[in-house]
Amino acid sequence: MLASWNDSVAKRAVIAFVQRVTSEGPGFVPAAGRIATFDNDGTLWVERPMPPQFDFLLRTWAAETKNEPSLANRQPYKAIIEGDTAFFAGILTQDPNVVSPLEHAVARSWKGTTPDEFEDQVRKFIATATQPRFGVSYTDLVYRPMLELFDYLKANDFRVFVCSGGGRDFMRVFAEETWGIYKEDVIGSAADYEYVDGRIVRQDRMLGGLALGPGKPAHIDAHTGRLPLLAGGNADVDTEMLESAKFALLINHDDEHREYAYTARAEKSLARAAELGWTVVNISTDWSTVFWF
Amino acid sequence: MLASWNDSVAKRAVIAFVQRVTSEGPGFVPAAGRIATFDNDGTLWVERPMPPQFDFLLRTWAAETKNEPSLANRQPYKAIIEGDTAFFAGILTQDPNVVSPLEHAVARSWKGTTPDEFEDQVRKFIATATQPRFGVSYTDLVYRPMLELFDYLKANDFRVFVCSGGGRDFMRVFAEETWGIYKEDVIGSAADYEYVDGRIVRQDRMLGGLALGPGKPAHIDAHTGRLPLLAGGNADVDTEMLESAKFALLINHDDEHREYAYTARAEKSLARAAELGWTVVNISTDWSTVFWF
Numbered sequence: 055m056l057a058s059w060n061d062s063v064a065k066r067a068v069i070a071f072v073q074r075v076t077s078e079g080p081g082f083v084p085a086a087g088r089i090a091t092f093d094n095d096g097t098l099w100v101e102r103p104m105p106p107q108f109d110f111l112l113r114t115w116a117a118e119t120k121n122e123p124s125l126a127n128r129q130p131y132k133a134i135i136e137g138d139t140a141f142f143a144g145i146l147t148q149d150p151n152v153v154s155p156l157e158h159a160v161a162r163s164w165k166g167t168t169p170d171e172f173e174d175q176v177r178k179f180i181a182t183a184t185q186p187r188f189g190v191s192y193t194d195l196v197y198r199p200m201l202e203l204f205d206y207l208k209a210n211d212f213r214v215f216v217c218s219g220g221g222r223d224f225m226r227v228f229a230e231e232t233w234g235i236y237k238e239d240v241i242g243s244a245a246d247y248e249y250v251d252g253r254i255v256r257q258d259r260m261l262g263g264l265a266l267g268p269g270k271p272a273h274i275d276a277h278t279g280r281l282p283l284l285a286g287g288n289a290d291v292d293t294e295m296l297e298s299a300k301f302a303l304l305i306n307h308d309d310e311h312r313e314y315a316y317t318a319r320a321e322k323s324l325a326r327a328a329e330l331g332w333t334v335v336n337i338s339t340d341w342s343t344v345f346w347f
Numbered sequence: 348m349l350a351s352w353n354d355s356v357a358k359r360a361v362i363a364f365v366q367r368v369t370s371e372g373p374g375f376v377p378a379a380g381r382i383a384t385f386d387n388d389g390t391l392w393v394e395r396p397m398p399p400q401f402d403f404l405l406r407t408w409a410a411e412t413k414n415e416p417s418l419a420n421r422q423p424y425k426a427i428i429e430g431d432t433a434f435f436a437g438i439l440t441q442d443p444n445v446v447s448p449l450e451h452a453v454a455r456s457w458k459g460t461t462p463d464e465f466e467d468q469v470r471k472f473i474a475t476a477t478q479p480r481f482g483v484s485y486t487d488l489v490y491r492p493m494l495e496l497f498d499y500l501k502a503n504d505f506r507v508f509v510c511s512g513g514g515r516d517f518m519r520v521f522a523e524e525t526w527g528i529y530k531e532d533v534i535g536s537a538a539d540y541e542y543v544d545g546r547i548v549r550q551d552r553m554l555g556g557l558a559l560g561p562g563k564p565a566h567i568d569a570h571t572g573r574l575p576l577l578a579g580g581n582a583d584v585d586t587e588m589l590e591s592a593k594f595a596l597l598i599n600h601d602d603e604h605r606e607y608a609y610t611a612r613a614e615k616s617l618a619r620a621a622e623l624g625w626t627v628v629n630i631s632t633d634w635s636t637v638f639w640f
Contacts, residue, residue, distance in 0.1 A: 096475065207601060268543070271542040276554060278529075279533070
């Protein structure tokens with residue numbers, strides 16, 4: 055159990071918490087209440103140089119622009135062709151001049167798509183795309199210690215969920231093979247669907263809001279009827295989910311050699327970790343092994 | 348297994364299907380795909396003379412009218428005081444002059460309520476309300492054969508979900524004790540929630556549409572990422588869910604002596620059952636025992 059974790063403060067804190075909630079005594083939590091939730095990008099797999107789903111979107115839109123050159127005059131297609139990374143930086147500040155064209159482009163790409171058609175597209179992407187620095191597929195860049203943590207939690211009668219601001223349906227395609235988690239245990243931002251003529255058909259609107267920031271605990275409670283007993287994240291958009299949990303694990307990317315080193319967009323969560331006594335996992339010292347390869 | 352089922356066509360059809368999907372061969376379905384979904388009112392418990400949640404709503408509104416007599420001039424409070432059952436019949440035809448006041452009354456009763464507060468109210472109702480004919484609590488009127496079916500399916504690596512047009516959060520209060528199903532496996536019509544100042548707070552809007560008719564398979568797919576392998580229902584509003592499943596079970600209420608006998612609002616689903624070869628469960632002949640008491 056937890057073989058890729060060094061015998062450090064973080065590992066000991068996780069084990070102490072799990073032993074406390076599973077042992078008779080004041081901290082005991084019945085099995086029904088043992089919900090663990092984890093962010094995906096930067097918590098379960100590499101999110102640099104960009105979250106894999108963003109690579110998927112860019113490839114989709116580049117292909118669409120090739121087939122329909124008139125798109126090249128409009129955002130976000132224009133920015134892709136021109137390599138205008140400044141445009142996409144507007145996502146971070148939720149600039150409506152960036153977010154709105156992106157939402158329209160997502161809707162345009164998948165409007166009326168059935169889940170099976172979308173799944174085929176994602177499978178093809180996962181099978182062929184490689185991460186630029188490591189030259190392997192994105193699913194090879196899942197953190198081995200985190201899947202060991204899933205096993206450890208499941209062995210202690212926790213149900214493990216993933217809750218990401220990224221696309222619920224994107225993650226569900228590889229969740230079972232890659233994480234060993236059923237599709238129904240994947241929570242995320244999602245389109246609404248209707249059942250029409252015997253088929254599930256994607257609608258041009260979202261179901262609920264984005265699963266980011268306060269949207270994470272809201273989505274988790276809607277899906278599971280509970281707030282997490284244990285939660286793991288790595289970024290400011292995970293802060294509310296971590297605050298809502300009884301035990302919070304914050305992944306700190308400090309290993310330039312084996313993975314990446316950055317604190318950008320994790321400043322607030324790192325400050326809250328210090329303030330609230332969350333367990334910070336420093337990749338450089340807490341993990342003996344990072345990947346499976 | 349299935350001890351309260353007579354050795355009849357219906358029981359044999361269920362067993363034959365489960366054996367087929369769990370045995371190597373052309374009909375085999377890997378465990379990941381083994382999703383079973385069941386309606387609640389009339390499928391898992393007695394829905395006559397009215398669905399229990401409706402009794403809960405009427406009691407809530409009657410109490411509110413007592414505290415605030417001016418409500419008595421407005422619907423649906425007026426109809427409750429006057430015993431105007433014709434008003435409530437408008438639900439069946441989705442009359443906007445009935446549905447709209449009801450939706451407003453629901454929103455008014457629970458706006459800003461936390462899940463814990465709502466849970467307390469439902470627990471109190473379940474603990475004190477009794478069904479008028481049988482004089483026992485509603486949860487004593489869960490069909491014993493259906494819970495045996497849950498056990499049988501789980502023993503064959505199915506995951507069992509409940510999907511009702513009724514309130515998701517109402518059902519989640521008693522799901523774990525009464526059905527042996529975790530809250531996260533309960534799907535239904537639901538309010539949207541936001542996470543504000545560390546609490547989940549109910550908003551004055553729904554999350555997605557009603558889980559009725561085509562809304563059932565849509566809700567099921569959104570929640571689980573799949574359509575059901577096996578589904579059970581009893582009414583016309585279950586038709587699309589049953590059509591979306593590989594194996595459909597339709598409960599036919601034909602036992603006036605031990606339960607109720609009615610086909611109202613099940614005419615379409617009974618016709619589809621005959622047409623599509625669904626397995627019809629006649630309570631009078633297929634169940635040796637109906638309740639636990």
